[in-house]
Amino acid sequence: MKKGQVTIRDIALKLNISISTVSRALRNSPEIKLETRKKVLAMAEKLNYSPNVVAQSLRVNKTKTLGIVVPELASHFFASNISGIQDTAYRRGYNVMICQSNENFEQEKSDIRTLVSSRVDGLLISLSRETVSFDHLQNLIDREIPFVLFDRILEGLPVSTVTVDDTLGAYKVTRHLIEQGCKRIAFISGPKGMYISQKRMAGYEKALKEEGIPLETGLVKHSDLTVEVTQSLVGELLDGPERPDAIFAINDPVAIDVMKFLKAKGMRIPQDIALVGFTNMPVSDALEPALSTVDQPAYEMGRLAANNLLDQLMDPDSFEPKNIVLDTELVIRKSSER
Amino acid sequence: MKKGQVTIRDIALKLNISISTVSRALRNSPEIKLETRKKVLAMAEKLNYSPNVVAQSLRVNKTKTLGIVVPELASHFFASNISGIQDTAYRRGYNVMICQSNENFEQEKSDIRTLVSSRVDGLLISLSRETVSFDHLQNLIDREIPFVLFDRILEGLPVSTVTVDDTLGAYKVTRHLIEQGCKRIAFISGPKGMYISQKRMAGYEKALKEEGIPLETGLVKHSDLTVEVTQSLVGELLDGPERPDAIFAINDPVAIDVMKFLKAKGMRIPQDIALVGFTNMPVSDALEPALSTVDQPAYEMGRLAANNLLDQLMDPDSFEPKNIVLDTELVIRKSSER
Known part of the structure; x- marks a missing residue:
């Protein structure tokens, strides 16, 4: 992905409408008013937008596999998150593959690259203790690869998050x-x-x-x-x-x-x-x-994160990000x- | 993979020589005596052997990724195995992706299929508590996809194993x-x-x-x-x-x-x-x-298993399976x- 390539996010920002509205408008969804569709198409032309071929190919060639990135596996908490994700994924016909970042930022980026290269349909990510920037996550958004953040999140991204209070x-x-x-x-x-x-x-x-x-x-x-x-x-x-x-x-x-x-x-x-x-x-x-x-509720966090991601995969056009916060005892x- | 398709294993069995000798003979390796090469080629013709295209494509298109299958992640033992594998793999330029079988035989088979579909270069597998048959492992052998078994193994397969005593x-x-x-x-x-x-x-x-x-x-x-x-x-x-x-x-x-x-x-x-x-x-x-x-020594088991698999990937022709047994305290x- 070249820096500077125009994405649907840029169109959304320019028009001050949501990414999913732009996405639906570009696909000519009847849910979007004709006027909005025209505005989106005009802006797409103006910005010289071309749809991301990698992202489209990913959308067409479903692998029915989700990728998970966690800081460490030798942690009962993350292992329970994973069990919640995996049980939910299986029930809905998906397999999961897991990478651990070992709390290392470079490794986290490499894990995400590996899973994306394996053409997972979406990702569930809990960030390493070193992660304070989010270019690698913005890159996923730009490429239209769906993901959900859980437990160790960054705020301010237009993606779903699952945390406890x-x-x-x-x-x-x-x-x-x-x-x-x-x-x-x-x-x-x-x-x-x-x-x-x-x-x-x-x-x-x-x-x-x-x-x-x-x-x-x-x-x-x-x-x-x-x-x-x-x-x-x-x-x-x-x-x-x-x-x-x-x-x-x-x-x-x-x-x-x-x-x-x-x-x-x-x-x-x-x-x-x-x-x-x-x-x-x-x-x-x-x-x-x-x-x-x-x-x-680690298992429940995993379950909710997986369901949110799978809902997004089932119906990308009507999806809006959610911030799910669970109570603790x-x-x-x-x-x-x- | 159709049952009954002839593999290099069949040729090896018929001639009572090792799989790696057959493999090298078929590639015309000068390390193998001309006489042996002729015998192997004759047997290959007699059995109507044709090289496995999937396996060959896998060999050409290296992903530099290893797949790991463990019974469960919520276990410090397997998490340490994985750390040993992962550290070793990274040092040698490989990423790893992990699946857990949840101690379930069907899941284990599905995990292996998922990782093979992601075109991992090789696998490290610790079997579920339910696994007592090994068609799914024989299938990997037939397709010439290298793997190593560790801790929870089955004996009698022509693959490397790492266990403790x-x-x-x-x-x-x-x-x-x-x-x-x-x-x-x-x-x-x-x-x-x-x-x-x-x-x-x-x-x-x-x-x-x-x-x-x-x-x-x-x-x-x-x-x-x-x-x-x-x-x-x-x-x-x-x-x-x-x-x-x-x-x-x-x-x-x-x-x-x-x-x-x-x-x-x-x-x-x-x-x-x-x-x-x-x-x-x-x-x-x-x-x-x-x-x-x-x-x-869980970390050490992982390290040895990964090194064995990577040696095999580096030099498949001269590789012979090893049974590594570590001491306990x-x-x-x-x-x-x-």
């Missing part, structure tokens, strides 16, 4: 810790640019503010989600002048790394430091102590009960 | 439990036809036999690896006339299901019942009690120390 979930965690009498609540977050880091930080801040607890920047740490960095950040918190009495970890895998480190340092959970995660991995209640966490266990 | 691993577990004073050691196995069920059963039996402990069939249970069936089988063991004093679970996920059930029933681990798994998932030492298990933790 990350802010509300983090708010519930922080409120719960305040109610347990915790005064110095640390937050082990992910990289600053990551969607879930920002949203969960917002919920953490909101709960502190409501209770008149000032935000201490020294209590907020950004891990790259590896065990090494997470544990060295917890080390910094423990060695600081005033220790936290609670740690909120951005997800359960990070919480487990925190738990192992605290136990190795002889800290008692929750007596010395209360601990809460976010995911509700099946193993979280078999830990010692059982981990308080936020239950995310705080699960209180021993790791935070004081 | 499952029998020795299970033997080490059983001996350890006997040394801890356990007298009635139950084995929660997987489906009877599954490769790892058979190999681990053999190790369990060998250790009992060495110590003169008779094999009690009532202590061997076959789970389909779901939490429901596993826990109902443990229920049967607990309700039996004479309870086991130890449980060896075929893998860590099953061991975690057993652990949760035993704790819910008020049983103390290891005092009432000792417990050992097989995998060494990272979470296994954060459990209460920490889980004894067998460490499997018994990791003793609190769940089995009495």
